[in-house]
Every structure is written in C-alpha cells, then in structure tokens.
Amino acid sequence: MSIIYFLIGCSVLLALVFLGAFFWAQHDGQHDDLYTPSVRILLDDKPAEEAEK
Secondary structure, X not given: OHXXXXXXXXXXXXXXXXXXXXXXXXHXXXXXXXXXXXXXXXXXXXXXXXXXX
C-alpha cells in the first residue's frame, strides 16, 4: 500500500514540473506568435545553392 502513496507523490510532482514548464513558456513569450506557423507552409524555401552560401 505504501507504493501507492509513493506513485501518487511522484505523479503529483511530475504534474507540477510540467505545469511549471508551461507557465515558464508562457512567461518567456514562446506562444506569442500565432500567425507565422499557420502560413509557414505557404512560404517558399530558399533554393539549395543559396542555402549553401
């Protein structure tokens, strides 16, 4: 029965780590640009010879 308490504690700790990472990403501005990813597929890539230079 003590293993259940250990696993519950580990899962709560892991959930808090992920929640902290989410709030850190929000504070850091990672999700500020919502427009560019939706149109990135429409933008042309550079030709191979220009990319090598």
